[in-house]
Amino acid sequence: MRNDVVLVVNSGSSSIKYQLLSPKTGEVAASGLVERIGEDTGGIEHHAGGRTVEHHGPITDHTAGLRLAFDMFAETGHDLAAASVTAVGHRVVHGGEVFYEPTLIDDRVVETISRLSTLAPLHNPANVMGIEAVRALLPEVPQVAVFDTAFFHGLPDRSKTYAIDAKVAAAHGIRRYGFHGTSHEYVSCVAAELLGRDPESVNQIVFHLGNGASASAIRGGRPVDTTMGLTPLEGLVMGTRSGDLDPGIIPHLMRTADLDVDGVDRLLNRDSGLKGMSGVNDFRELRRLIDSGDRAARLAYDVYVHRLRRYLGAYLIELGGADAITFTAGVGENSPDVRADALADLTRFGIAVDPARNTADERRARFISPPDAEVAVLVVPTNEELAIARAAAAVVAAH
Numbered sequence: 001m002r003n004d005v006v007l008v009v010n011s012g013s014s015s016i017k018y019q020l021l022s023p024k025t026g027e028v029a030a031s032g033l034v035e036r037i038g039e040d041t042g043g044i045e046h047h048a049g050g051r052t053v054e055h056h057g058p059i060t061d062h063t064a065g066l067r068l069a070f071d072m073f074a075e076t077g078h079d080l081a082a083a084s085v086t087a088v089g090h091r092v093v094h095g096g097e098v099f100y101e102p103t104l105i106d107d108r109v110v111e112t113i114s115r116l117s118t119l120a121p122l123h124n125p126a127n128v129m130g131i132e133a134v135r136a137l138l139p140e141v142p143q144v145a146v147f148d149t150a151f152f153h154g155l156p157d158r159s160k161t162y163a164i165d166a167k168v169a170a171a172h173g174i175r176r177y178g179f180h181g182t183s184h185e186y187v188s189c190v191a192a193e194l195l196g197r198d199p200e201s202v203n204q205i206v207f208h209l210g211n212g213a214s215a216s217a218i219r220g221g222r223p224v225d226t227t228m229g230l231t232p233l234e235g236l237v238m239g240t241r242s243g244d245l246d247p248g249i250i251p252h253l254m255r256t257a258d259l260d261v262d263g264v265d266r267l268l269n270r271d272s273g274l275k276g277m278s279g280v281n282d283f284r285e286l287r288r289l290i291d292s293g294d295r296a297a298r299l300a301y302d303v304y305v306h307r308l309r310r311y312l313g314a315y316l317i318e319l320g321g322a323d324a325i326t327f328t329a330g331v332g333e334n335s336p337d338v339r340a341d342a343l344a345d346l347t348r349f350g351i352a353v354d355p356a357r358n359t360a361d362e363r364r365a366r367f368i369s370p371p372d373a374e375v376a377v378l379v380v381p382t383n384e385e386l387a388i389a390r391a392a393a394a395v396v397a398a399h
């Protein structure tokens with residue numbers, strides 16, 4: 001008899017986040033983080049049953065890291081081989097044009113995800129390493145890839161097409177794919193539930209504001225626009241990523257600042273955004289700097305909020321008005337200032353934030369607009385692991 005639990009794996013280039021949870025109840029049996037894979041001092045922190053177990057020492061690769069984590073599962077009462085996990089759900093960043101629904105993994109699927117690495121050179125190879133590691137350790141358990149791009153697969157042509165030479169675009173897969181799809185889909189469904197309405201009858205705007213950040217415009221449950229594009233670099237200002245900029249800046253820097261392709265890539269992905277403007281990428285540190293009178297931090301905050309409002313305006317027009325505006329992820333869930341400033345002075349559009357509701361110390365999905373507001377403003381904690389676990393369980397049940 002199989003237990004109804006799914007292992008969810010989110011594998012980065014030097015880290016792996018994992019969670020063992022019930023797709024039905026969302027109850028988490030164990031979770032953990034393998035860090036600094038390939039460096040001199042790796043680490044694992046594993047949580048289960050109120051206990052935390054740690055490992056310190058070099059971790060040569062993803063398989064070694066997961067093997068150690070699996071030992072920790074056994075140590076804390078969840079022998080994964082014996083517990084008969086129903087499925088393993090892997091977060092995969094880029095599904096390209098090929099994958100737009102949760103997909104049962106076999107050799108061909110792994111090969112294709114690998115081939116799509118040209119579109120996501122930082123992410124897909126790491127996702128493949130995680131998949132291969134788990135396949136080696138749990139060969140009997142079905143594995144499912146859940147793609148960050150999938151929800152946005154059906155974006156209308158007008159919002160997914162870049163205005164460049166169509167032949168070049170077609171030859172190189174240049175279009176807007178969108179990312180954080182699992183979160184946007186999950187959060188928009190919870191938002192509709194909170195409104196007591198069918199998702200099909202709701203127009204909504206979702207702001208997923210974490211280290212990476214993106215917004216989406218969703219009409220009747222289907223996304224019609226999103227801020228991230230070919231890669232997760234476009235759109236909003238992020239922790240270390242620039243978001244939108246004049247594409248002319250790139251050749252300009254290559255000509256004048258002696259930057260090569262990798263240099264520009266690093267600048268825009270790792271050394272820009274809040275960190276580039278203020279020196280810090282975490283909102284809590286940014287807030288401390290602002291409170292101490294740091295002007296660069298203040299400017300970074302203002303640029304961040306300005307970009308949010310620019311997309312809010314664009315999406316309100318695109319949708320012809322919204323029933324709900326929802327904030328989620330690390331910043332969206334925890335920063336009342338960002339929510340209040342992003343929606344300040346918009347009462348003429350039926351949009352307002354209730355200060356007491358906005359600053360209430362609550363973790364559940366909730367309204368932060370005044371009771372009589374025309375547009376519902378919501379905070380919904382995202383739960384990508386649960387969404388991936390449900391998707392993986394559904395794929396396995398259907399086979």
Ligand code: ADP
Nearest residue numbers: 209210211212281282283284329330331334335
């Ligand atoms: P990701 O999954 O993209 O790594 P998260 O959704 O976990 O990111 O968000 C992480 C970010 O959330 C942090 O970098 C920080 O800026 C912000 N954050 C987390 N907790 C708080 C908090 N209590 N107040 C303000 N910002 C927070």
